[in-house]
Amino acid sequence: MPDMPALVKPRPKKNEPWEPGLRLVERPVPEVEREDQVKVQVVKAAMCGTDVGIYQSRDSLRQEMKDNREEEVITGHEFCGVVEDAGTLGREHLARSFYERYVSHENDTVVQDFIGGRSYLEVADDPNFLDFLREYFYITSEMHKVCGVCHVCRTGQSHACQNTIIKGVHEDGIFTKYAVVPANNTLLIRKGEIPPEVIAYMDAFGNAVHTAQSINLMGASVAVLGIGVQGLMAAAIAKWCGASFVIATDFSNPDHGYTHEKLEQHRFQTARNVGVDECVDMALPDSRARLTELVMQYSNNTGVDAVLEMSGSADAYKDAMSIIRNGGTFALLGLPSKPITMDFSEQVIFPGVTIKGIIGRGMFHTWETMYRLLKTGMADLMLENGFVSHTFPLAEYKSAFEVHEQGEAIKVILEP
Numbered sequence: 001m002p003d004m005p006a007l008v009k010p011r012p013k014k015n016e017p018w019e020p021g022l023r024l025v026e027r028p029v030p031e032v033e034r035e036d037q038v039k040v041q042v043v044k045a046a047m048c049g050t051d052v053g054i055y056q057s058r059d060s061l062r063q064e065m066k067d068n069r070e071e072e073v074i075t076g077h078e079f080c081g082v083v084e085d086a087g088t089l090g091r092e093h094l095a096r097s098f099y100e101r102y103v104s105h106e107n108d109t110v111v112q113d114f115i116g117g118r119s120y121l122e123v124a125d126d127p128n129f130l131d132f133l134r135e136y137f138y139i140t141s142e143m144h145k146v147c148g149v150c151h152v153c154r155t156g157q158s159h160a161c162q163n164t165i166i167k168g169v170h171e172d173g174i175f176t177k178y179a180v181v182p183a184n185n186t187l188l189i190r191k192g193e194i195p196p197e198v199i200a201y202m203d204a205f206g207n208a209v210h211t212a213q214s215i216n217l218m219g220a221s222v223a224v225l226g227i228g229v230q231g232l233m234a235a236a237i238a239k240w241c242g243a244s245f246v247i248a249t250d251f252s253n254p255d256h257g258y259t260h261e262k263l264e265q266h267r268f269q270t271a272r273n274v275g276v277d278e279c280v281d282m283a284l285p286d287s288r289a290r291l292t293e294l295v296m297q298y299s300n301n302t303g304v305d306a307v308l309e310m311s312g313s314a315d316a317y318k319d320a321m322s323i324i325r326n327g328g329t330f331a332l333l334g335l336p337s338k339p340i341t342m343d344f345s346e347q348v349i350f351p352g353v354t355i356k357g358i359i360g361r362g363m364f365h366t367w368e369t370m371y372r373l374l375k376t377g378m379a380d381l382m383l384e385n386g387f388v389s390h391t392f393p394l395a396e397y398k399s400a401f402e403v404h405e406q407g408e409a410i411k412v413i414l415e416p
């Protein structure tokens with residue numbers, strides 16, 4: 001069996017330190033072992049906060065990975081690839097989804113010539129089908145593998161499945177050349193529709209879309225707390241979807257070299273470029289008063305309709321409570337590292353605030369929404385505004401994690 005380079009993390013062992021970092025090793029190329037699997041070749045991989053958490057051996061990830069079945073897993077879960085192989089059911093699934101989405105593209109002669117009036121099952125049986133997909137389509141995948149049989153899945157909320165396995169965390173992911181994924185999780189995208197470096201981070205974009213689509217943003221006033229990559233994407237989506245006013249907050253951190261000027265030049269400038277109306281650096285004196293004043297001015301002393309919490313910071317929860325209107329919605333995606341205290345009587349019940357925890361991406365309505373948003377302009381908007389800030393070959397992963405840790409990166413791409 002041929003080998004491929006792979007970035008791996010060992011399973012943490014009880015009562016032993018869990019070494020920070022990852023290792024670049026040679027791994028055998030995986031093969032399709034079940035009928036419902038698809039093997040992909042990774043073209044571009046994207047890094048996210050979870051990968052940084054694994055790299056830094058954070059406690060929350062130690063907890064997640066301590067019961068992994070394998071001694072070590074290939075990390076990474078955001079990718080754009082091409083189809084390499086598939087089992088029988090996998091082929092049928094690919095044929096069906098190709099058919100569903102593209103049979104109506106009447107002007108696409110490449111697609112129409114290949115279909116040639118055949119049914120999707122005939123297409124699946126065509127010995128050239130996978131080569132055709134490889135040449136003309138990209139593929140990506142939801143990397144949460146859900147059980148489909150638990151009560152949560154069966155009632156239409158698989159994104160919160162109680163038996164979720166995350167590829168790249170619990171089992172092999174995509175910081176490598178080839179990977180095997182469940183066919184049902186895949187999404188085919190015609191080359192030319194969405195650039196591959198954006199397809200590579202659809203998983204992360206999906207978190208932001210899922211957060212934004214949990215609220216009616218049409219005409220709404222919105223505060224986005226924390227504009228790292230998730231917050232920037234959520235703010236851009238809110239504006240794109242018709243929010244009337246978006247205010248964003250973040251923290252400068254001069255002790256770590258992230259000065260107010262840097263925050264202004266990077267994140268705040270990017271936020272303004274995608275339509276954010278006001279930005280407030282919460283590290284400056286009297287910033288909460290300034291934030292409240294801006295919101296109250298805009299909203300005629302009512303408060304914002306929605307707060308999207310993307311930072312996980314306890315202070316941001318306090319900010320949220322000082323600017324949200326009665327009956328508003330507080331959507332939470334940022335992960336606090338510690339328990340947070342709130343006065344539920346005063347802050348939630350009496351004002352009638354709705355709190356929503358957001359996990360993963362709606363399966364698969366978020367993916368359908370993303371595909372359309374990206375195809376109709378959001379991919380270009382993000383690329384034009386530098387959302388893909390760095391690209392490294394896989395072997396230079398250390399530099400990739402370094403730029404991530406410095407706080408100036410937005411999305412970092414690794415090429416295997």
Ligand SMILES: [Zn+2]
Nearest residue numbers: 048050203204
């Ligand atoms: Zn991710």
Ligand SMILES: [Zn+2]
Nearest residue numbers: 147150153161
């Ligand atoms: Zn389930």
